[in-house]
Amino acid sequence: MKVLVIGSGGREHALAWKVAESHAVEAVFVAPGNPGTAREEKVENLAIAEDDFEGLAGFVEREGVELTIVGPEAPLVAGIRDFFDARNLKCFGPSMAAARLEGSKAFTKAFMARHGIPTAAWAEFTDADEAERHIRAAAARQHNESTVPIVVKADGLAAGKGVVLAEDADTAVAAATDMLSGESFGDAGRRIVVEEFLRGEEASFICLCDGKTALPLASSQDHKARDDGDRGPNTGGMGAYSPAPVVTKAVHERIMAEVIRPTLAGMAAEGAPYQGFLYAGLMVLPDGGVRVVEFNCRMGDPEAEPLLMRLRSDLPQLCLKALDGTLHEASTEWDARAALCVALVAGGYPLAYDRGDPISGLELEPSAGEREGPAPRMKEPSAGEREGPAPRMKEPSAGEREGPAPRKRDADTRIFHAGTAEADGQIVTAGGRVLYAVGLGDDVRQAQRRAYERAATVRFRAMAYRKDIGFRAIDRAKA
Known part of the structure; x- marks a missing residue:
């Protein structure tokens, strides 16, 4: 079986790696992928953008791909499932109508109200003055306007960043006004949801x-x-x-x-x-x-x-x-151990950050018994496919790889690529969340230790990460 994974982030790297583990799968294609997916066994990147539905479907038809898995939300909200259905191509992901559950927070709130699904109290607005009156009235009802947490959400897709947890009414009003003006999130913020803070x-x-x-x-x-x-x-x-x-x-x-x-x-x-x-x-x-x-x-x-x-x-x-x-x-089977993932981000994320900084520490040798696959490959698009920028697969020449000998890979840790690219044979930063370090352990504490040990082997300028991922589970275990 051949499988196509659509997307280029850490989730898509993890999906491609997991799909490639299936004995029923002979080849995995990732569009457009990243330098990490290109280095996985049985995996090839495609120079086709995730929003090029015609190019993606055409490749699936020509190559005989039997399953497409869509990673990110944007193609789903834009209707890629419907596009593939019209061509009788198997695409795992919801239709455009069903994807409104993510595409519009106002739709989702109304849907939950219609079907009795528990959620926070809410109101939607397209007018900044009406939103301000609602926010200040809600704050006044709490008798202490300076300490009322208020949640303000952009209605549409905002890459996970369209939520402001405001500590006071003034901050909430400013966030609502900014979103509705289109300054922060464009059309995605021209309708907002203001909702109750849940503890x-x-x-x-x-x-x-x-x-x-x-x-x-x-x-x-x-x-x-x-x-x-x-x-x-x-x-x-x-x-x-x-x-x-x-x-x-x-x-x-x-x-x-x-x-x-x-x-x-x-x-x-x-x-x-x-x-x-x-x-x-x-x-x-x-x-x-x-x-x-x-x-x-x-x-x-x-x-x-x-x-x-x-x-x-x-x-x-x-x-x-x-x-x-x-x-x-069907049923699922799970490793009984815990897993923990740490995002290694560019300095300044989620606001302004630099790109193009070299990354070191990614070169780990396969440990004994691990299968070695062919050199990274990039499938070239056939005539008529829309080309875009894609990671280049140049192998470093003698002397380019400097520093200590590569460490042995630990089977209980992995690095997944997210915001990376390749320039002249060097992997560089290309996004806010650059890499994910993941560890497996007997409990969350051990998984945390292994993930942070793996994170410590990677370097790029202004790299940052949280030091306390998993703290709630660890605190709960202590109690």
Whole structure:
């Protein structure tokens, strides 16, 4: 079987690596991929952009690709599943109508209200003056305007950064005004949602769905804030770990009964049956109740990296069962150990940051017994395919690789590429979240130690990362 993975980030590197592990898979293509995906066995990058639906579908038809897995949200919200369906091509991901669960926060809030799915109280606005009146009235009801946390969200896609947790009404009003003006997020912010602040512990709950049945993956927990102690601006995610102890058996059952099953039933009833990864970002309340913070129409990033490190099941076969409507026949198998992922980011992220800085420390030799694949390959597009920038695969010449001899690779750690590129044979930074260091361990503390040890072997200018990923699970274990 041949499989296409669409995207270029850390999630897509992890997906391509996991798909390539399947004995049923002979080749994995990644469009457009990154230097990390290009170096995986059985994997080739394609110089086709993720929004070039015609080019992607044409390649699938010519190459005989039997399954396409869409990594990022933008192609799904733009309707890539519908485009592939029209050509009778198997594409794992929700339709444009179903992807509105991520594409519009206002739609999602109204959907949850219609179907009795628990979430925070909310209101939507397109007018800044109306938003300000609502925010100040809500603050006044709390009797202490200076200490009221208020959540302001851009309605559309904002790469995980369209949420402001305001500590006072003035900050919330400023955020709402900025979003509605289009300054921060363009059209994605011209409608906003203002919602109640929820107190509790967040968890990520991701399922494979076939329209009727949801097959849950292991629980996980993301760390959105840039700085230690959950301080600083919101990001796309600074790290994650799995499993998340806050998702107890009782909480798991409530999530399925109160959130996941009603969501699938509601989408089907509204004519948009949901197939693909369904990500529920949740707040687990102190009493064990759950509230939906957000829905995403794809695997989380950085949750995908630790989840896929733990997954032992054949991922492409699970995706095919979802597309065939037979997930009720499937189950998943997991490594009993914990996995933890740390994002290595460019200085200044999520605001302004530099690109093009050389990265060192990525060259690890395969340990004994690991399979060695061919040199990295880049599949050239055939005539008519739209070309774009893509990682170059030049091998370093003698003398280019300097420094100490490469260390042996630890099978319990991995580096996944995210914002990287290749220039003259050197891997360089090309995004805010540059790399992910992932570790497996008997518990979260050991997984954390291994992930940070692996992170310490990598260097690039102004590299930054949180030092406390997994702290809630570790604190819970101490209690």
